[in-house]
Amino acid sequence: MKRTVRPIQYQISRSILVTSTIVLLLTGLAYHTFEFLTFRENTVEKITILGEVIANNSTAAIAFDSQEEANDILEALRAEKHIAAAILYDVNGNLFAQYPKDIDNRTYPAKLEIKGYYFANSFLHVFQPVIMGSRRVGTLYLRYGLKEFNKQFLLFGFTTLTVFGLSLLLAYFLSSKLRKRISRPIISLTNVARNISINKDYSVRAIKESDNEIGILTDAFNLMLTQIEQQNLIIQESEKNFRTLADNIQSLCWMADADGWIYWYNSRWYKYTNTTIREMEGWGWQAVQDPEMLPLVMKNWKDSISNGKPFNMVFPLRGGDGKYRPFLTQVMPVRDKNGKILKWFGTNTDISELTEVEDALRKSEEFSRTLLDSSPDCVIALDLQGHLLSINPQGKNMLGLNKTTHLNGLHWADFWPNEYREKVIDAIEHAKGNQISHFQGQFQTREGKLSWLDVLIAPVYGSGATVERLVSVSRDITRLKELEQQKDDFLSIASHELKTPVTSLKAYTQFLQDKFEKSKDMQSAAMLKKMDNQLNKLTNLIIDFLDVTRIEQGRLRFRKEHFRFNELIRDIAEDTERISDRHKIIQELSEDHTIYADRERIGQVIANFLHNAIKYSPKADKVVIRTSVNGNNELVFSVQDFGIGLSEENKKKIFERFYRVTGTGLETFPGIGLGLYISAEIIQRHNGKIWVESKKGAGSVFKFSLPFSVESDLAAKQVEHE
Amino acid sequence: MEIVGRIFCWTILQVKNKLIAVSCISLIFLMAGKHSSAQESITEYHVKAVFLYNFSQFVIWPDSCYTSKNSPFVIGILGNDPFGYYIDNIVNGEFVYGHPIIVQRLRRIDEANNCHILYFGDKNSDRLQKLIARIDAKYILSVSDVDEFTKMGGMVEFATVENKIKIKINHEAVKKAGLEVSPKLLSLAEIVRFENQ
Numbered sequence: 001m002k003r004t005v006r007p008i009q010y011q012i013s014r015s016i017l018v019t020s021t022i023v024l025l026l027t028g029l030a031y032h033t034f035e036f037l038t039f040r041e042n043t044v045e046k047i048t049i050l051g052e053v054i055a056n057n058s059t060a061a062i063a064f065d066s067q068e069e070a071n072d073i074l075e076a077l078r079a080e081k082h083i084a085a086a087i088l089y090d091v092n093g094n095l096f097a098q099y100p101k102d103i104d105n106r107t108y109p110a111k112l113e114i115k116g117y118y119f120a121n122s123f124l125h126v127f128q129p130v131i132m133g134s135r136r137v138g139t140l141y142l143r144y145g146l147k148e149f150n151k152q153f154l155l156f157g158f159t160t161l162t163v164f165g166l167s168l169l170l171a172y173f174l175s176s177k178l179r180k181r182i183s184r185p186i187i188s189l190t191n192v193a194r195n196i197s198i199n200k201d202y203s204v205r206a207i208k209e210s211d212n213e214i215g216i217l218t219d220a221f222n223l224m225l226t227q228i229e230q231q232n233l234i235i236q237e238s239e240k241n242f243r244t245l246a247d248n249i250q251s252l253c254w255m256a257d258a259d260g261w262i263y264w265y266n267s268r269w270y271k272y273t274n275t276t277i278r279e280m281e282g283w284g285w286q287a288v289q290d291p292e293m294l295p296l297v298m299k300n301w302k303d304s305i306s307n308g309k310p311f312n313m314v315f316p317l318r319g320g321d322g323k324y325r326p327f328l329t330q331v332m333p334v335r336d337k338n339g340k341i342l343k344w345f346g347t348n349t350d351i352s353e354l355t356e357v358e359d360a361l362r363k364s365e366e367f368s369r370t371l372l373d374s375s376p377d378c379v380i381a382l383d384l385q386g387h388l389l390s391i392n393p394q395g396k397n398m399l400g401l402n403k404t405t406h407l408n409g410l411h412w413a414d415f416w417p418n419e420y421r422e423k424v425i426d427a428i429e430h431a432k433g434n435q436i437s438h439f440q441g442q443f444q445t446r447e448g449k450l451s452w453l454d455v456l457i458a459p460v461y462g463s464g465a466t467v468e469r470l471v472s473v474s475r476d477i478t479r480l481k482e483l484e485q486q487k488d489d490f491l492s493i494a495s496h497e498l499k500t501p502v503t504s505l506k507a508y509t510q511f512l513q514d515k516f517e518k519s520k521d522m523q524s525a526a527m528l529k530k531m532d533n534q535l536n537k538l539t540n541l542i543i544d545f546l547d548v549t550r551i552e553q554g555r556l557r558f559r560k561e562h563f564r565f566n567e568l569i570r571d572i573a574e575d576t577e578r579i580s581d582r583h584k585i586i587q588e589l590s591e592d593h594t595i596y597a598d599r600e601r602i603g604q605v606i607a608n609f610l611h612n613a614i615k616y617s618p619k620a621d622k623v624v625i626r627t628s629v630n631g632n633n634e635l636v637f638s639v640q641d642f643g644i645g646l647s648e649e650n651k652k653k654i655f656e657r658f659y660r661v662t663g664t665g666l667e668t669f670p671g672i673g674l675g676l677y678i679s680a681e682i683i684q685r686h687n688g689k690i691w692v693e694s695k696k697g698a699g700s701v702f703k704f705s706l707p708f709s710v711e712s713d714l715a716a717k718q719v720e721h722e
Numbered sequence: 723m724e725i726v727g728r729i730f731c732w733t734i735l736q737v738k739n740k741l742i743a744v745s746c747i748s749l750i751f752l753m754a755g756k757h758s759s760a761q762e763s764i765t766e767y768h769v770k771a772v773f774l775y776n777f778s779q780f781v782i783w784p785d786s787c788y789t790s791k792n793s794p795f796v797i798g799i800l801g802n803d804p805f806g807y808y809i810d811n812i813v814n815g816e817f818v819y820g821h822p823i824i825v826q827r828l829r830r831i832d833e834a835n836n837c838h839i840l841y842f843g844d845k846n847s848d849r850l851q852k853l854i855a856r857i858d859a860k861y862i863l864s865v866s867d868v869d870e871f872t873k874m875g876g877m878v879e880f881a882t883v884e885n886k887i888k889i890k891i892n893h894e895a896v897k898k899a900g901l902e903v904s905p906k907l908l909s910l911a912e913i914v915r916f917e918n919q
Contacts, residue, residue: 057906063779064889064910
């Protein structure tokens with residue numbers, strides 16, 4: 001105890017003594033120096049004044065050449081016993097008078113000065129000029145002995161040292177008394193702290209004895225103790241929570257020290273193994289291990305302990321019923337902030353049920369794989385960029401790939417001829433945007449075989465509805481395409497073959513109609529007129545078929561020219577109005593431009609729009625046609641009807657070949673659905689756009705846009721002027 | 723010694739501090755005087771000339787004895803002049819409380835009224851006594867080297883004792899003339915009482 005107490009008291013004493021010594025030393029030194037300097041200054045002043053008086057008194061003696069008088073004056077210095085010598089010189093430095101009379105030769109100053117003083121050889125030497133009026137007539141030299149003064153100064157120093165020593169003694173005595181006052185509360189605080197650290201009793205409090213810094217320290221110490229106590233409670237609570245949690249989770253869990261010595265298991269461990277802590281403690285758990293697995297488990301576990309890596313293993317543990325069940329065992333090291341392993345925390349999870357589920361899953365996956373492998377379609381998994389990830393056997397076969405071909409880095413578009421690559425990339429982009437996309441293309445396998453594929457690319461969703469991959473399903477439609485080609489060929493030939501007889505029929509019919517009209521057989525003439533109408537329809541149908549076959553075969557040709565768009569509209573509108581008694585065509589043609597296009601084909605589109613408008617609005621009495629200009633310098637033509645309108649689904653497909661709007665009540669509208677297909681082809685080939693805005697039951701607006709240029713406008717105008 | 727004396731004579735003309743030079747020379751010549759009677763008188767009057775000047779420094783004249791601030795301090799030499807140009811050299815450029823010192827040679831006593839120091843060159847005691855009686859004005863320090871001058875009513879007398887020039891002062895007469903003699907001068911002079919006054 002005493003050994004640990006001593007330092008603070010010792011330090012306080014030492015501080016006081018060191019401080020006192022330094023202060024005393026400095027004070028003494030300063031005082032001594034001051035005294036010394038003051039004494040010298042005073043002496044110099046005193047002797048200088050004395051010199052002045054003597055010099056002043058000596059003026060007449062020198063002036064009137066009275067050495068006796070001068071000697072008398074100097075003799076007066078006998079009263080000042082420290083004056084060792086006084087010498088009066090005339091203006092030329094010749095000795096005039098001196099005191100004492102029997103002066104030693106060595107007493108004369110080495111050098112005669114006019115005025116001033118210096119200290120040398122324990123004497124003060126003073127020179128004073130003798131002035132008469134404004135003239136110096138001589139010099140007085142005084143020699144003042146300092147031996148007495150030095151003696152006094154020594155005595156003074158000795159006294160100072162004595163006082164110094166006594167003061168230090170007093171300081172030591174006082175410090176030994178005072179240090180107790182400072183150290184006592186600190187020592188008592190230290191004792192409390194020591195007791196707490198030995199007994200771990202944080203409920204003890206230090207007693208505050210004053211309001212000074214030590215009082216504040218005591219308060220802070222007590223506050224700290226309170227906080228430690230509270231934190232201990234929290235830790236205990238947290239520990240309790242942990243145990244409760246550990247005892248109630250499904251897994252078995254346990255904790256081991258850094259060397260793998262297990263010191264705690266949760267209650268489930270004991271329940272499952274039907275053991276006690278005494279049996280299991282440390283390495284006792286080996287008793288519930290499968291003896292066959294034990295060596296491997298021990299090896300892995302000891303490896304983990306030595307290299308600090310988490311332990312993961314599945315091994316069986318024997319239950320209380322004697323049966324072994326597979327457990328997934330995971331052990332994690334718990335480290336301190338320096339990375340040193342403090343303990344190991346382990347869990348054993350019964351995975352006997354999990355293994356069953358895994359089996360089922362594996363079977364299911366195998367089934368899916370078999371399904372995919374036996375699919376007649378080419379199924380390719382793509383990443384989001386369109387690179388091949390995997391492909392089923394049929395796919396490899398269709399694409400002409402070897403079994404060993406590496407898919408790494410191959411892009412789906414790379415398999416396709418140039419004209420289709422854009423379609424593939426488009427389809428991939430659409431699929432990434434959550435849309436199923438679809439195209440057909442002619443494909444040449446690596447073996448050189450040409451075949452048609454119908455390709456569908458669709459998104460594959462991961463978790464959270466994000467597109468993770470794409471799947472491409474391609475079906476060989478070469479056979480289908482051949483059939484289609486045969487049909488188209490047939491259609492083409494049939495149309496051509498039909499056209500000639502129908503033209504003949506039309507000529508004969510008109511001839512007969514004329515004849516009956518002339519013979520006034522009006523009934524027959526009316527019948528023939530109807531026949532002519534039917535023939536017109538048949539002709540149009542054949543023309544449509546021919547157009548379609550031309551489109552299909554890529555033989556649709558245009559004869560482009562400059563013409564005024566509105567003129568064409570008016571012509572067509574006039575013709576169309578004739579075929580319907582009911583409908584009035586309202587023209588709101590705000591824009592008039594010259595365009596460069598095939599006048600006849602564009603007229604065909606306009607006519608198709610108008611015919612459709614009339615046909616599909618049997619109850620309405622008007623159709624509105626408009627022209628306008630959009631922001632891309634395109635002329636927009638629209639035909640608005642007030643008929644049955646279109647459903648969303650129909651709107652998408654209306655421009656497809658042979659598509660006809662179907663549904664209840666629509667059977668009354670004849671036609672084979674080629675008009676809009678042909679129109680769309682014509683407009684698209686003119687770099688225009690065609691579309692419809694419609695709502696079921698609210699009528700439709702069919703529109704197309706065509707580019708026009710200011711140059712073509714001007715060119716047309718010039719032609720007109722000429 | 724002669725050679726040294728000549729050198730110093732020459733020096734008198736050269737050295738600015740004439741007073742000091744003269745003092746030194748006088749001392750040297752006083753010592754050498756025994757051997758050369760021809761130069762003895764010159765030396766003696768050199769010292770006396772210096773002393774005449776020195777009186778101006780140890781006697782205090784009242785302000786009222788000057789006609790103006792810049793009016794001169796006059797040393798008058800009545801009758802025979804034993805100093806010659808030496809005294810002129812000595813006083814040249816010297817001042818008494820701001821008054822320049824000049825030397826005037828007088829023939830008659832009635833010209834002496836503006837003098838501050840009056841030296842009587844006449845050696846005849848009877849005539850001297852009459853002249854002293856004729857000094858009307860106050861504030862004139864009368865000086866002579868005639869024996870018993872102080873007893874005749876004169877103020878300052880140069881007396882030669884053992885080859886040294888001593889000063890005798892009739893203090894009563896000086897005080898009567900309204901002048902004040904410095905105690906320093908008094909302490910080295912012989913004070914003479916003039917019983918018959």
